[in-house]
Amino acid sequence: MEFNGMFENGAPSTNGAAISLERLASKQKTRKKWLLVQPKSSTSMMVDSGSVSMPLNLIMVATLAGKLFDVTFLDERTGDQVPEDFSGYDVVGITSRSLNATKAYAIADRAKEQGKIVLLGGVHPTMLNDEARAHCTSVVYGEIESVWTELASDILQGTMKPLYKASELKPMTSMARPDFSYALDSPNAKKYSTRIPILATKGCPVGCSFCTTPTVYGKSYRYREMELVLDEMRYHQERLGRKQAIFSFMDDNISFRPHYFTELLEGMAKLGVRWNANISMNFLHKPEVAEIAGRSGCDLMSIGFESLNPDVLKSMNKGSNRLHNYQTAVGNLHKNGIAIQGYFMFGFDDDTEKSFQATYDFIMQNRIEFPVFSLVTPFPGTPFFEEMKPRVRHFDWDKYDTYHYMYEPKKISGEKLLGNFIKLQREVYKGRAIMQRMQGKPLNWVWMANFAMNRFTRKLTPESYL
Numbered sequence: 001m002e003f004n005g006m007f008e009n010g011a012p013s014t015n016g017a018a019i020s021l022e023r024l025a026s027k028q029k030t031r032k033k034w035l036l037v038q039p040k041s042s043t044s045m046m047v048d049s050g051s052v053s054m055p056l057n058l059i060m061v062a063t064l065a066g067k068l069f070d071v072t073f074l075d076e077r078t079g080d081q082v083p084e085d086f087s088g089y090d091v092v093g094i095t096s097r098s099l100n101a102t103k104a105y106a107i108a109d110r111a112k113e114q115g116k117i118v119l120l121g122g123v124h125p126t127m128l129n130d131e132a133r134a135h136c137t138s139v140v141y142g143e144i145e146s147v148w149t150e151l152a153s154d155i156l157q158g159t160m161k162p163l164y165k166a167s168e169l170k171p172m173t174s175m176a177r178p179d180f181s182y183a184l185d186s187p188n189a190k191k192y193s194t195r196i197p198i199l200a201t202k203g204c205p206v207g208c209s210f211c212t213t214p215t216v217y218g219k220s221y222r223y224r225e226m227e228l229v230l231d232e233m234r235y236h237q238e239r240l241g242r243k244q245a246i247f248s249f250m251d252d253n254i255s256f257r258p259h260y261f262t263e264l265l266e267g268m269a270k271l272g273v274r275w276n277a278n279i280s281m282n283f284l285h286k287p288e289v290a291e292i293a294g295r296s297g298c299d300l301m302s303i304g305f306e307s308l309n310p311d312v313l314k315s316m317n318k319g320s321n322r323l324h325n326y327q328t329a330v331g332n333l334h335k336n337g338i339a340i341q342g343y344f345m346f347g348f349d350d351d352t353e354k355s356f357q358a359t360y361d362f363i364m365q366n367r368i369e370f371p372v373f374s375l376v377t378p379f380p381g382t383p384f385f386e387e388m389k390p391r392v393r394h395f396d397w398d399k400y401d402t403y404h405y406m407y408e409p410k411k412i413s414g415e416k417l418l419g420n421f422i423k424l425q426r427e428v429y430k431g432r433a434i435m436q437r438m439q440g441k442p443l444n445w446v447w448m449a450n451f452a453m454n455r456f457t458r459k460l461t462p463e464s465y466l
Contacts, residue, residue, distance in 0.1 A: 017149040021152050024157070032068075032155065034092075035074065035092045036071060036074065037074050037075075037094045037104075038074065038075040039095075039096065039100045039104045041103070051191060052078065053195065054183045054192045054193070056197035056198075057095065058073070059180060059182050061093065061144055064145065065093075066182075068156070073183065078186065078192065080187075086116050091119065092108070092117070092118050093120075094108055094121075096122040096123070096132075097122055098123070098380055099398060099400055105132075109135055112137065117138070118138075119151075120139050121140035121144060124397070125141075127212055127216075128381055129141055137162075141163060141164060143202075143217065147164040169218045175224050177231070180239075194246060196247050196248065197247075198233070199224070199251060200251055200264060201221065201222065201224070201254055201257075202221075203220050204252050205256070207219055210383075211382065213252045213253075215381065221256050223257065226267060227267075229264060233271055233273055237271070245274070249277035255279050258289075265293060269292070273297045274299050276301065276302065278303075281303060285332070286332075287332050290338065293338060294333075294337050294338050299338065300370075300446070301333055301341070302341040303329070306345050307344070307345060307351075307359075308344075309355045312355070339369040339441065340369055342371050342372065343372050344363075345375070346373065347375045349411065351409050351411060363437070364437065374403060375405060377400055377404070380400070392407050393406060404466070405466055418465050419462065422464075425453075425460065426457045429450065
């Protein structure tokens with residue numbers, strides 16, 4: 001649900017609750033049957049195309065629920081079919097972001113009509129739990145492990161509440177290894193990316209007005225015992241029969257505590273794994289961070305540059321001086337053989353046509369390997385959404401995917417915004433531009449992604465974004 005995470009019989013202080021749950025479950029004549037669903041999105045963009053990442057949060061829910069219930073796991077993105085008839089299940093749990101909320105609600109409505117216990121979780125039901133409650137038995141607010149004892153007990157006894165929201169979030173220290181067999185045993189498992197999702201930390205104290213993370217995961221920064229993260233990596237190395245397993249950290253801000261981050265990387269350097277992660281710009285101007293990242297097997301960092309417009313950065317409370325660190329951060333990563341997936345956003349009120357030229361120049365001069373472009377999207381439930389609500393063009397959740405035009409900025413017309421947005425993508429992904437950015441770089445999936453984007457951007461029209 002973002003339904004996110006679980007613990008091995010709970011943390012030590014909750015062992016008694018776990019035992020009580022097991023006793024309660026043992027009194028049932030038959031184990032209740034769960035169906036967990038990862039819906040596909042309806043967006044026209046390349047969100048669920050090609051190989052998709054294994055849905056770590058739903059895998060974690062399955063691992064937790066599997067201790068007490070029989071669990072069936074379906075992922076529509078890989079081609080799994082959600083049944084019309086839910087008679088074989090007692091509980092139907094569905095995770096949802098805004099861009100697949102319509103699909104999630106349709107599945108939930110059908111299961112609810114058939115008398116099933118229907119759970120909705122994830123970012124969208126958390127941010128808009130009043131809306132979500134109309135489609136389900138219960139909304140799981142935020143992460144499921146912090147309400148698991150109460151939720152599981154109510155399911156076993158048939159005494160459901162409309163909302164499960166924790167008064168406080170559990171620490172991550174004892175978070176156990178997710179059981180990936182739920183995804184890997186699927187007949188369509190080949191559709192999953194070979195990169196293994198992994199989680200070391202949760203939460204972000206920053207609290208940006210446009211971000212959902214503080215609501216879903218909390219503002220306190222929590223992290224797992226380092227050895228548990230490394231043990232999970234060793235498990236996958238053994239499962240795959242090779243040292244060079246490839247991991248993707250799902251953390252929103254893995255480098256927030258530099259000491260924890262660098263100590264974790266030192267441990268990973270001894271394992272021989274490859275990995276990628278999202279990382280804050282705040283740490284990348286330090287050469288030693290890039291050095292240890294490269295030495296520990298990092299092949300790609302995802303960085304939110306957001307904008308090359310200093311006025312935009314000021315409005316986001318990022319500070320215009322941040323621009324001075326951009327080139328240094330890029331240089332440090334490239335010196336250590338680390339490619340960059342750079343995120344750039346357009347549609348802020350301070351954006352002008354100059355914003356696009358500045359972004360193009362930065363990408364080409366710094367040879368950013370995989371630029372990703374998006375339109376500013378006020379996500380439901382955030383302070384930014386409430387601020388922009390009078391100007392938002394529509395509330396069609398299918399289009400809340402960061403690739404659709406939400407509102408007209410103050411300094412550029414919608415027509416010019418979309419025209420320049422398309423032109424920038426086409427110029428960056430022209431064959432000649434790809435060769436200029438990628439020349440001398442290792443021949444790997446990043447090259448393939450660039451050529452896929454070359455084909456994709458040639459088909460774009462302003463209508464694609466409306």
